[in-house]
Amino acid sequence: MKLVARLLRAMTEPTTEDEDLRTWYPDLSALSDRDLGDLVPAAYAVGREAPFVSMSVRLRVEDEAKQRQPRYTPEACERMFQALVGGLAQRKWADLELGVGALVRCTEPWPDLAGPARTLVEYLLARERLDQPFALLAIGGLAGDDVLRAVAHRLDRVRQGPIARDELDLVLRLEPAERVLLAELFDTRSFTSPAVAPHVWERVAAIPAFVEFARAAMEAAADRVRAVQEGEIPFRADKAFTGNEVAAVGHAARIALLRDEPWLPDLIDRLLPGVSVAPTQAKALPSQAMLYEIVRAAQEFPTPELVTAIRTVRGIVRHAGVPKQLDKMIKKVEAALAERTEVALRLPELGFGPDGVLRRDLGPYTAVVTVTAGKAELTFEKDGAALKGVPAPVRRDHKAEVAELRDLAKRVSAQLVTLARALEGGFTVDAVHPFARWRDTLLRHPIAGPAVRTLLWQIEAAPGDWRTVLPEADELPDAADDAPVRLWHPIRSRPDEVRAWRDLLVERRIRQPFKQAFREIYLLTPAEEDTATYSNRFAAHLVHYRRMFALFRARGWTSSLLGPWDGGGSDEAVRTLAAGEWRARFSHALADWQGEHEIAGTNRVVFDRRGDGGWREAALADVPPLVFSEAMRDVDLFVGVASIAADPMWEDGEGHEYWVRAWYADLGESTRTRREALERVLPRTRIADRCAIDGRYLVVRGELRTYKIHLGSANIVMEPDDAFLCVVPERRAAGARVFLPFEDERLSLIISKAFLLAADDAIEDESILMQIKRGA
Template sequence: MDLTGRLLRAMTAPAPEDEGFHPSGADLARLSAEDLGTLLPAAYGVGREAPAFVSTSVRFAVEGEGRERQPRYTPEACERMFGALVDGLASRRWADLTLGAGALLRCTGPWPDVARPARVLVKSLLAAGRTDQPLALLAIAGIGGDRVRRAATRRLRAETAGPIALEELDFLAALAPEHGVLLSDTDHTHSFTSPPPLADTWERVAAIPGYAGFARRTLESAAARARAIQAGELPFRADKAFTPDEVAAVGRAARVALARDEPWLPALFDALLPAVSVAPTQAKSLPSQALLYEIVRAAQAFPTPELVTAIRAVRRTVRHAGVPKQLDKMLKKVEAALAERTEVALRLPDPGVLRRDLGGYTAEVVVAGKAELAFAKDGRPLKGVPAPVRRDHKAELKELRELVKRVGAQIATLARALEGGFTADATHPFGHWRDALLHHSIAGPTVRGLIWEIETAPGRWQAVLPETGGLPDAPDDAPVRLWHPIRSTPDEVRAWRDLLVERRIRQPFKQAFREIYLLTPAEEETQTYSNRFAAHLVHYRRMFALLRARGWTSGMLGPWDGGGEDEAARTLAAGEWRVRFSHVLADWADEREIAGTDRVRFDRRAGGGWREAPLAAVPPLVFSEAMRDVDLFVGVTSIAADPLWADGEARTYWMREWDADPAETARTRGDALRRILPRTKIAGRCSVGDRHLVVRGELRTYKIHLGSANIAMEPDDAFLCVVPERRAPGAKVFLPFEDERLALILSKAFLLAADDTITDESILTQIKRGA
């Protein structure tokens, strides 16, 4: 008997030999999507009459697999699913209509005639007052016929609050059955057995005839109400501008419009978001915190640069104390998603006028790496803001400073979008890239400081750094992509690094000096997981913040049920790959939350779900970028980078890391230091090794670790604790990329090279103790 047959028998009529049968994850992974579609109706049917333990055990295993993947149902399996839903009514007094609608949506052939069970389901749930799956209820009612659909609509109208939600209900009730079934896949709130929504559900919903126009009317109605509240035409009540039903309706409309990338949407959000985010009075509340967050959640699914800019503007003006912090958390997910949406990520909103005349002075927002406000008089640059401008043009000055913040946010969003496009191997038409980005007043400095590859002939890519020269001849439709060191030879990488240092070009993110992570022999042996970054001890709160900042999803560890371990995850390559990073709670005492790191695994999207993949099958660029993130998490948050850490077993780890082989980030810092230090006044006192920067002072010689920046003193290797000033000499040295740890190493090097001039007694005491 094959596995599917064995599982089916164990759930429906277990034999003696099924006692103790527990399918493993590897067993379940062998099931095809069609096998799952065969098994899930039987799994739903388990539990009606005191099932055997094996039946329940196998049912949970099958349903768990079904929640992670995308089953496919034959018409016969769809019919069995509706039969199971009806049969379960007696014992459950409820039916998972979302699961039933999802079976039809994933049907491999023509839908079976399930009108009769659909009518039974809807009538039973209405009689029981169970309307907690409204979209699925409407969808199944539509299959049951006009009479039952009218009954479901009447009941839902009686329970729906708010004119916007009622208008949506009337629109949805008139949809064709196949469209209603599709829409039900967008809301799995009250379903515990359904698979994940299909990857293209919202795009297909957005294509439903008439939905785009209805979405626009819905959003315009919401904006009109918010404006009326601001104008005092409607009463203001904190967070009561829209009912929960209306918030959900507006959220659906926003997703439809964002999925279609409608051209009218930016102006509408510019009007709607500020109006729902600030009270018309001086109160620190807002008309609708719920709607604000719902639109930001919509942006997480379908981000656009214009909406990111609008959310950032709201974040600066909202008066509610807790909202900015929550928006910051949500924006990290929005920007990570925007990086993967390469077709819109590089579109820059119009910033407005960048140059203005103010009483004989010229004010200009200047973009050169970052946005700054500069003033001039008669063509002569001035330092700071002229006193007459501060006195006579306060409103205009405030507007310009807000513009600087907005432009700065756009530059940061652009850089994150460009960097995020690495794993998607995003390409852009040469003509659009040249005209819309390279020569753009805001995007230009960022784009010119990066290395690009242009396909000048089929299969022939030419690398260019626009900041240093002209462009090759290429047709307007020639592909352009960001250069990545993993596609180049070591000599080419060295040449680009030398050029950046020689020309003092600081890149918007680490590109020429970017770390590369290749598959190791140990990883080839383990095949499906990597231990490269396992067995590290990290400051958990710092790592959790970094995970969120880099677009990873992760649950919070803590001393509660289920809080002992977690698996952070991030999707890459436009959603085709996923990386998972396991970590466990190691210590929660004395508010020093310490986590231990574990394995890294990769999944490939298959059949709408995720399937674990061998490391050798992961595209090299995807593998490298994922491992670079994990190296960043460990390198930045490891307790080995904390010179004050010293207790028991953790101290052993701290010492182990001091002598460990350098990580890729440490090697990159060493490579950068070999280029930077010869141009400094302390060059004669420094030498760079594999693990350390060695600095010869007047009193002692010091070894600064390239990974942690910790310091040991020769000849006894006593550790030296130094907290350098922010404006130490090393902070003034040109760096070709932003790296706080590299800047810290240089600051310490400048300090220790002149150790005879140190006046800080806490440092001198340590140095002289063993000198």
């Protein structure tokens, strides 16, 4: 309480005793959420003419409040509204979101706020400040029906489009507390606002009138694009909906997605293609804004059906820039879907048989769509014999059916990608499924089954007795229908068990949809025990920044783009894990942006735990081992793939010293896993007698020279003088045909180079031969 009183005094009536607050930064994390609720009104009331110390404390209080969830007593709510009114003269505006936020987070019944509410709303209406429409409606309702009607009348003049006006009519019919909830969600968050309060979406989704509006709005939007496609409404690029309508449909979509309404997939399948492809040959979209708004809704409340619909649209849209933007957005959707386990693993059967095969007769030929662990493939047969390509009569007489089946194969492949991402993302949330549901809806599912059966699962047959099974090779143990089932992770097993599973996968040639048995694990090191709250394991690396930034997005990390502008020199990449309970932060900074390539330097990794309404930095020893391992695995990927050490052409000054240092560095976890895979795969190849693994290198004996391929970077030097060899193998090189139990681009590259160099006397590429013969 002493700290609260001192901060209040510093913002309202500072004394000489408070001057140290100019440079002393007290730990505001010690404040309770209620303490923050007492301080925020005072912070807002600090004006531009206030002493520097008051402004300094105000900024720190506001920054803390943005990271937390302040709680307001009725008295604090009243002070918040008084501060908003008091600031009108100076600001010529009031941040109504702060008033709404105080009401949403009020610990007791609201005080009578009719007076300040009327003052605020009448002032803003007189100056046409309508940029917080839902807050205007919510606070206008507190002032009285006459003020609420005045707000509605003014908004009705500026809100364009029937769907937007329907939403306005709905808001007027709601109760005051319901209008406040909508304002918390639907108005743009102000700079000083905290994140949306917990459970507000669920509370809005429980309002029957809004659920009715959600369905009506989605149906109206679908009908609109049908009319555009059929020519009833003239096509104009990105003009099918007004901006207000896009926002209203976005609100409706989020509520329907949160509730997982059964009627939604059909409407999405009608709406998304309709807004994405012009009825003419134009590359423009009927509503690019609506497409992106629906995808943003999916980032918050994803469903597998919507992810599949987005992927389908991504394949048919004609606008050159839209697929790239969708690719970026889909990564976030998939990361969110992985943590929404109650819907993430749901897949339609689409007419496939129990064996994962769909057959359709096309005259004397049969089209066959077959589901494997990773994708669906369309092939053709005649009299039971497989054919190469599409038979000419089928191409001629069954164009529509072939196009439909190709589209089906693409959609199923997209669903399998979504399933794999959702399953893999379940690691950090420790997702558990009831045995009967897992068996019947996943293991025996005609589309999901082939992928699910190649993964390792743990079934709790009895309390504490977790049994690991590979359904592709093992019988399932007897278990109760409600027995927990979870994905196996190597961090939970002994090293000998991990080795046995890896051997079995290679022996049976079972390829997993994502790296599971060969998954790297990262345990706390003595150095990290010493640093306690941060890890330098992946610090001091030089990386191609744009490549690393792309990997951030691919793995569901968020980060601002760095560049030579104010504040663009450094940032943190952040990923939330364990259903929002933990987050990892990976700091990095630009090292050089003057040259041809943007180079960044890497720094420490830290972990935060959610608590007391905000994030609190945690000791590494307190991070759950699986969460720690999965986060560090991502960072290892960023550094390993983007490092300039993996660039065979790097010759730049100081960076070259790092390049050489990385060549001799100890192997990291990902490289050790790559070496283990090679030890199992190479003996089964025709070049086995020419290959040997020596520490960090794969040594390949050719006819002309002997070569060392680095297992981390895939770069090559030649014996005896360690002269560097630059090789860019063909995409479809021999190594690409070697069975690998998981997908790893670097491992495939190493094997491709090994096949090439083992037969170096057959190389025809003069640029390679010249390098080899120069020192042979």
